[in-house]
Amino acid sequence: MEQSSFAAARREHWKVLGATLVRSLTAKGFQAQYVPTKEEALAEVFRIIPEGATVGIPGSVTIREIGAVEGLRARGCTVIHHWDPSLTQEQRMQTLQDELLAQYFLTGTNAVTLDGTLVNIDGNGNRVSGMAWGRNTIIFVAGMNKVTKDLDEAIARTRNVATPPNALRLNLQPPCTKTGHCVNCNAPERACKALLILERATTGRTSHVILVGDDLGF
Numbered sequence: 001m002e003q004s005s006f007a008a009a010r011r012e013h014w015k016v017l018g019a020t021l022v023r024s025l026t027a028k029g030f031q032a033q034y035v036p037t038k039e040e041a042l043a044e045v046f047r048i049i050p051e052g053a054t055v056g057i058p059g060s061v062t063i064r065e066i067g068a069v070e071g072l073r074a075r076g077c078t079v080i081h082h083w084d085p086s087l088t089q090e091q092r093m094q095t096l097q098d099e100l101l102a103q104y105f106l107t108g109t110n111a112v113t114l115d116g117t118l119v120n121i122d123g124n125g126n127r128v129s130g131m132a133w134g135r136n137t138i139i140f141v142a143g144m145n146k147v148t149k150d151l152d153e154a155i156a157r158t159r160n161v162a163t164p165p166n167a168l169r170l171n172l173q174p175p176c177t178k179t180g181h182c183v184n185c186n187a188p189e190r191a192c193k194a195l196l197i198l199e200r201a202t203t204g205r206t207s208h209v210i211l212v213g214d215d216l217g218f
């Protein structure tokens, strides 16, 4: 009984905070909404992306955690993603590019500030490239664990919270995989090299943000 009341309080907090963020993001040109669960997040993705569409998915743990790759394929969509283990290195490089040209670009975000700024960091730069510009529709999905107070906290999150597990996932060994936090390294295997601050939805495309009352991604 006590455990369920703790969970209920957490859900209510995220719902209230989610409403604040929806107002901030809407004021900055994003089509924003809050949903309580990852199942509802996937349903919203399905509402936006029509059956049979092409969908580019860059490196995003959140998108895999909501089950979007399998779910979109089951709806007849062509999912383009470079994490496909069957790809050769050459095919993988081509797929990184093809993801950017799909009709829909579906991604997570490393941080979202209370005033509606999205902050992301990349090693290759492919993901932030597709976030910054595209002729397609972009959909960001963000667990409430990604919310930060302001830009400074968001940038710190990309380095101290998002990058260390991402480097571990990629079998890289920059110092943060040993310390658990960023030391602003110059290591050959530095996993964070390109930082993107989206202060507004960019011009020329529709940008959706789906906030989720769950702990998702890095």
Ligand code: SF4
Pocket (backbone or CB within 6 Å): 159, 160, 163, 164, 167, 174, 175, 176, 177, 181, 182, 183, 184, 185, 186, 187, 189, 190, 191, 192
């Ligand atoms: S700068 Fe280096 S230590 Fe810091 S997060 Fe990036 S890879 Fe890790």
